[in-house]
Amino acid sequence: xxxxxxxxxxxxxxxxxxxxxxxxxxxxxxxxxxxxxxxxxxxxxxxxxxxxxxxxxxxxxxxxxxxxxxxxxxxxxxxxxxxxxxxxxxxxxxxxxxxxxxxxxxxxxxxxxxxxxxxxxxxxxxxxxxxxxxxxxxxxxxxxxxxxxxxxxxxxxxxxxxxxxxxxxxxxxxxxxxxxxxxxxxxxxxxxxxxxxxxxxxxxxxxxxxxxxxxxxxxxxxxxxxxxxxxxxxxxxxxxxxxxxxxxxxxxxxxxxxxxxxxxxxxxxxxxxxxxxxxxxxxxxxxxxxxxx
Amino acid sequence: xxxxxxxxxxxxxxxxxxxxxxxxxxxxxxxxxxxxxxxxxxxxxxxxxxxxxxxxxxxxxxxxxxxxxxxxxxxxxxxxxxxxxxxxxxxxxxxxxxxxxxxxxxxxxxxxxxxxxxxxxxxxxxxxxxxxxxxxxxxxxxxxxxxxxxxxxxxxxxxxxxxxxxxxxxxxxxxxxxxxxxxxxxxxxxxxxxxxxxxxxxxxxxxxxxxxxxxxxxxxxxxxxxxxxxxxxxxxxxxxxxxxxxxxxxxxxxxxxxxxxxxxxxxxxxxxxx
Numbered sequence: 247x248x249x250x251x252x253x254x255x256x257x258x259x260x261x262x263x264x265x266x267x268x269x270x271x272x273x274x275x276x277x278x279x280x281x282x283x284x285x286x287x288x289x290x291x292x293x294x295x296x297x298x299x300x301x302x303x304x305x306x307x308x309x310x311x312x313x314x315x316x317x318x319x320x321x322x323x324x325x326x327x328x329x330x331x332x333x334x335x336x337x338x339x340x341x342x343x344x345x346x347x348x349x350x351x352x353x354x355x356x357x358x359x360x361x362x363x364x365x366x367x368x369x370x371x372x373x374x375x376x377x378x379x380x381x382x383x384x385x386x387x388x389x390x391x392x393x394x395x396x397x398x399x400x401x402x403x404x405x406x407x408x409x410x411x412x413x414x415x416x417x418x419x420x421x422x423x424x425x426x427x428x429x430x431x432x433x434x435x436x437x438x439x440x441x442x443x444x445x446x447x448x449x450x451x452x453x454x455x456x457x458x459x460x461x462x463x464x465x466x467x468x469x470x471x472x473x474x475x476x477x478x479x480x481x482x483x484x485x486x487x488x489x490x491x492x493x494x495x496x497x498x499x500x501x502x503x504x505x506x507x508x509x510x511x512x513x514x515x516x517x518x519x520x521x522x523x524x525x526x527x528x529x530x531x532x533x534x535x536x537x538x539x
Numbered sequence: 540x541x542x543x544x545x546x547x548x549x550x551x552x553x554x555x556x557x558x559x560x561x562x563x564x565x566x567x568x569x570x571x572x573x574x575x576x577x578x579x580x581x582x583x584x585x586x587x588x589x590x591x592x593x594x595x596x597x598x599x600x601x602x603x604x605x606x607x608x609x610x611x612x613x614x615x616x617x618x619x620x621x622x623x624x625x626x627x628x629x630x631x632x633x634x635x636x637x638x639x640x641x642x643x644x645x646x647x648x649x650x651x652x653x654x655x656x657x658x659x660x661x662x663x664x665x666x667x668x669x670x671x672x673x674x675x676x677x678x679x680x681x682x683x684x685x686x687x688x689x690x691x692x693x694x695x696x697x698x699x700x701x702x703x704x705x706x707x708x709x710x711x712x713x714x715x716x717x718x719x720x721x722x723x724x725x726x727x728x729x730x731x732x733x734x735x736x737x738x739x740x741x742x743x744x745x746x747x748x749x750x751x752x753x754x755x756x757x758x759x760x761x762x763x764x765x766x767x768x769x770x771x772x773x774x775x776x777x778x779x780x781x782x783x784x785x786x787x788x789x790x791x792x793x794x795x796x797x798x799x800x801x802x803x804x805x806x807x808x809x810x811x812x813x
Binding site for chain 1: 545547548549550551553554555557558559561562565566568569570572573575576615618619621622623625626628630632634636637638639640641642643644645646647648649651652653654655656661662663686687690719723744745747748749750751754755767768769771772775780783784787790791794795797798801802
């Protein structure tokens, strides 16, 4: 599908139809995606660069929200990377009873409302929750504090890495790993030298996408954070608070940082896709030249 | 191959054990807590919490707006996927990358910018509001932002299917005397129906639970523009934990049913293609 090839006549749409459909699709994308994206930056810079800068760096609560997000997201991502690797290894390399159920369970956060997730954490760890009294006795704060934010973020984003890795590892097959083991490699050696090397780009994209989701998570974090400004507000929560305070330039300034994060994520994804496609084409060329298996 | 793997490759117990442990810690225990909390209500109180007029209005609005947005996404998604797979034009790569933006953009940003675009003095609102189309703080606004949130699902489920279609089927139809429109409508479109339904279901499921973007644009008026997740938060802010849990359990039930239906559809679709 990569290189344009002339379609046979019967397969072609009339040029007028083709043009109309392309224009319609471009219009849809512009109205739905491009204009909103441009609007984020337009509104953020509406009062000039100086105001934008002040909105971002001279509001202590906003600064704190940036710091908090930078503290919460990496921990959640790390948890999910370890989980993603374990889950992908178990699901893509072995067959066992309950495998389909496990796979379905991993998809769960995609359909469960993040608000529901947050509420359940609150019911577990909040003051009225099941572990609440015990936690208070031992002076451990989970809800309305940092650990709760990490838990909520980890729950909502945990499928991301696993979902990237499982199909990738299934497609790669186990031959190389089996070969390594038969040549005497130990478990961690196989993981480090074969598996991680083979899945590195997929893993990288999984990490970046998971990070973008973690930094942007709103619903679950909203419920467990108690939104205390300067304490438990992450960047998306700060956007909402500034919006409620009618401080639109401030809200858009924070939103623009999150939008840049999304753009970087997309950029990395596109670059990795190009890379894989080039490598595929290269492999195909080699195979055609007789160098392949 | 199956047995060979387990005998040869190490780490089965460790990886499966860790996966199961993590899943139970992160999913099963909190979920059990939620269900348990809901059961602390007497049956009558539970029923009253989940079937109050306000709750019914919220579920209805949630399901209806999710359905409408998924439906719009089918139309837009088929168009965009078709153009991206079948035609070549400058800027196609960029367009293709941008399809994923709703996946990567935080929902709060989407909600913020949509509410500002459709407000009276916004870029869209200044043309639409004089025509009587209120995009912000209305039910229409909820649908609009959900269309954005669910947009990638239909496109991304359709693209591989469209790419995999053999062109000889369409050629055969043309050789047998069908004109282009007949070929597309009677040969091509029927074979992408399972993928369209899967994309619809995914977009629908995603919209059911959406909170971050809707809360900005809907205005959150009880009985009018209050979706079910917003109702959960409202109950929570009244410290009515059990009532919040009751509504949440209903939402969870809807999610489970949707997930189950998606699995059924995918099984059916794979048989259809297989």
